[in-house]
Amino acid sequence: MRRLPFHLWITCTVLAAIVLAVALSPWLAPYPPAEQNLAIRLAAPSGAHLLGTDHLGRDTFSRLLDGGRFSLTLAALATVLTALAGTAVGVLSARRGGWLDEFLTRTNDVLLAMPEMVVALFLVAVLGTGYHSLLLALTVTGWTPFARLARSLAMDVSARGFVEAAHVLKCPPSFIVLKHIIPHLAGPLLGQATLRFGHFLINVGALSYLGLGVQPPQSDWGSMLAAAQPYAARAPLTILAPGLVIFAVALSVTLLGQHLFRTSRTAAAVTPTAVPVNA
């Protein structure tokens, strides 16, 4: 295994710490995230409240942990769904070719030309706020980069000798796709997925910031930012804490994604005609 650069060690550590803390939030959070104490609103950090309290006297640290569950889960779900959908469309397009390829590619071009956030805003406005609407809005607009990448990679792999050989041996198309093509797409698509995860995290934050995310009193990082804005001068941590966490997670996954992407590209360049063991 190649040695991981030092900055990526830090990146992975930060990311793992945040994800672990969020995953364990029911046990780590010192207070119920919606519990109010109006007598101590906008309190400064203290032993009782590590990051202080928000404008309704709720513990900022507890809300940060709880809110992360929504933000991270939604970004992860959106990444998985768009990766699956985009890969399926891309591979189908590359393998079938002809009018179907033309149709899917042009559809992809049209969707790529549309501002992602505007389409998401429109869909959330039509479907209403909430978890499912937000997920659908992100997925409808988010699969296109995966489809584009998967199509180009699948066309490249399809032209290689082992795929030709599989055709000669009368292997069924599903076998060729699942055993010969998809494994070659996995590395670059994983890199793309990590890059897109950071992108989705920021989009979830932006849509929540605009009030289109979770419903009160539930928290998520974007809505915490929005709610804290009027009190930024008096209680800076209420806005700094969610802002920094979004920044840290987005930066970490982006760096990780770039590394994975580079690594997979390099591997592909080194072994251009590699034949899978089972070919």
Place this chain on the structure above:
Amino acid sequence: MRYSLPASVSAGLAALLALTGCGFTGSGDSSAQSTQDADKQQRIVVDNFRAPVANWALESDAAYILSLSGCLETLTRYDEAEGKIVPSLATEWKQSSPMEWDFTIREGVEFQDGTPLTADAVVGSLQRVLKAAVPARAFNPKVVSSVTALDGRTVRVTTPTESPLVPYRLASVNTGVLSPAAFEGNNVNPFGHCTGPFTPVSEKAKQSLTLDRNANYWGGEVQLAGAEVRFVTDGATRTTQVQTGEADVSLSIPVSGLAALESDSNVKVLKADSPRTATLYMNNGKAPFDKVDFRKAVTSALDLDALAASVYEGAAVPASGPFAPSEPWAGGTQDAPAKDVDAAKKLLADAGYSADRPLEIIAIVERAEFADVAAVIQDNLKAVGVPVTIQTKEYAAVEPDLLAGNYDMVLSQRNRLIDIADPIGFLTADYTCDGTYNLSHFCNEEYDAIIAKASTTADSDERYGLYAQAGRILKDQAVNVWLVNEQAIDAVRTNLQGHTQDPLARYVLRAQTAKPAS
């Protein structure tokens, strides 16, 4: 009824009110802050919170901007201190028959273009508003049949039914009077065509309106050389500009900016009761809200003091009922309902309430603070055993459900005086059995009879007494929970003189507004 006041007495009274600072119900007279002589070469900057959007059409909200800018004037105006209608461009009026009102136009008034104010000019201006494609709520064909000139100085307003409120309607800024030349093109052109103390001279679209002194103003000498009204929609910017001295007056200061301004010795923060009450509407037509005891339990469960102090940060006061205490129809000062968890639990038991389903509060997103208000209410109701969920939605998306009765609770806020300076429209639309905006789906024959009587009662004191009776019924029946009375918050530089706060931001630049040499 006959109301008569000579022009000189009227102008003198207006000046006296300004000098003694009794022109409104808040603490906002800034005239005592500076005793230096006014410099008549001074110009000031006013930051307004909205921009004109309809090419100065008088039936639109643009009329508010022309009015606060000291350009547009109406036949009558509502005096908050007096709690009644006072003369402006009309010196007297009388109800000549049940459906006819005659207004006598003030003599010696000229439009800023030099043409005289006549009955014909007033009729032309009012008919333009009456015939607008989207007429003003205060002055439209449903409430006014026609406007005609009886002679050179008398305007007759005819109504479809008997109405004591015509003088109130003619105090609406939408009934401001412009000279005939203002209506020569396709658009309304107020430049040089008003009667007020300031005349608009230039405009930067959606940015600002510049005005100069009207040297021939009928109401006395104008103390400022001119002013610039800026349209600054961002509250934080308005706050900063008055703090730095870039603006002399900033209207509608956001709560988040209050602390900084209140600690600044160069700025005076003005607060006045506004006719807006944030309200938790309950669907009286749907279980469990169809039981008075349940509605009273909800009222008892809520901590309005904590709500006003936290979400509103002291910029609103706990509400005691459907009216603000300072309104002449409030029926005297009353305490806001106190939180009483034990009483709430007992009332819930009396109502036979079982928490078989969570109730839903809709918080409309147009008012950002309502999400927090809903969270506080949710917490309060949870403490008495009433589970609640919250949905934030756009108002337009939920209005059909609200009117159809398909909801539990909704947070909303209504301006009681949005049409005219009288709550009859609000009390009729919102709470009568056939009310067009009866979100509560409340129906009470006694209440309807009182409102019907009030709508034909000319004497304002008697009518206000009837409103107070109606308000008591709403409160006794716990129709809604009136949460907090919001306040109009403006800020002015302390060296500004003769400024009087108007909670509805209709009158800002006046003849007596002045500033000493810097």
